[in-house]
Amino acid sequence: MRAQDSPFRPAWWGTDLAAAGVDARPRVGTYGEYEFEGLPPVPFELSGDLAWLAGQPAHEKWAIHGNALEQLPALLEACARDGLRLPTAFIRFMESSALQDRVRSSTACFIFLDAAPVPSAVGGRLLRFLSDQQGCLYWYLHIVEDGEDHSVVCSTDLYGTEEYSEVDDPEEIRFCGESFESFLCRYWLENEIWFAAVDGTPLPDVGPDYIARYNLG
Template sequence: MRAQDAPFRPYWWATSLDEAGVDSRSGDGTYNRYPFEDLPETPYPMDGDFAWLARQPAQEEWAIRQDVREPLAALTSVCEREGVPLPEPFARFMGSPDLQDRIRSTTACYLDLDAGTVPVPGGGRLIRFLADQQGCLFWYLFVTEDGADHAVVCTPEYLDSEEATEVEGGEAICFCAESFEAFLCRYWLENEIWFATEDGTPMPEVGPAYIERYRALAG
């Protein structure tokens, strides 16, 4: 889904990258909201197979992996009843602990998969899948009503299918990625850049080019 086609304002919620030399990514809080249009493109083809992620090392610490087998099974059944198919890359990742082990979070985010969907006024569904450890932010899959397209959105609001019959207001919801795989790729890369600059872990091969492109785009 393109940002201009989404019913939400486009922004990228993330941690700062000023220590990596991206001056436009400074900030005082744990998370800050940055212009979506300044983001570099993802450095790998987004084919839905996560081949780029499978080549990355598994992480022993800070990985986002959680046992989501039960909520995934329940969610799949709910989506089948509602006629809203889950995007294949989303289902593939949620069903693969091996892939989950390869993404880590500097802020101890973890997979927090909802077992159902929350309707969005005007059409579409939200499915929570990632949560900040302190409850500062939550990330959701947004699926169109016919299931033909999807995106990832982010908001400080906690939305759960057992508590909300539909999204109320929604002004705080931000479009943050064109697809689930694109979100994971950028999320993985920016977290690895942070670990490399702050903790001295190996910089991803595509990290320096991403940083330079970010500097150029953000001006």
């Protein structure tokens, strides 16, 4: 889904990249709400198979493992009952601990799959899949009614099944990814840039160009 087609305002909730020399990403707290339009393009061709991620190093610490392997079968059953299709890249990622090993979070975020998508106040469904450790932010798939298109959105509010059943407030939700794969790619890369700048871990080959494009505006 394109940003201009989303019912939610575009913005990128992320960590600062000041230590990596990105002037547009100053530290404003654990997370900042930064301009979506100013983000550089993701540096890989995205085809749904996550081949770009499979070739990255795995990590023992800070990987975003959560409840994906346990929750995915029930989630897929719930979606099948509702005739709802999940993105191929999303399923591929959630069923693979090896791929999850390759995505880490500088703020200790973890996969937190909900049992089923829930209706959104603006149409379509929201499916929670990623949570900040301290509950600062939550990320969701926003799936259109026929399941033929989706995006990733982010909110400081928690929506979902079980005890969390409040209706989402569109004013509190931000569009932050044209697809799950594009969001995952940017999330992976920006965290790797942060770790490289702060902890001195190796910077991915595509990192310098991403930083340069960011600084060019």
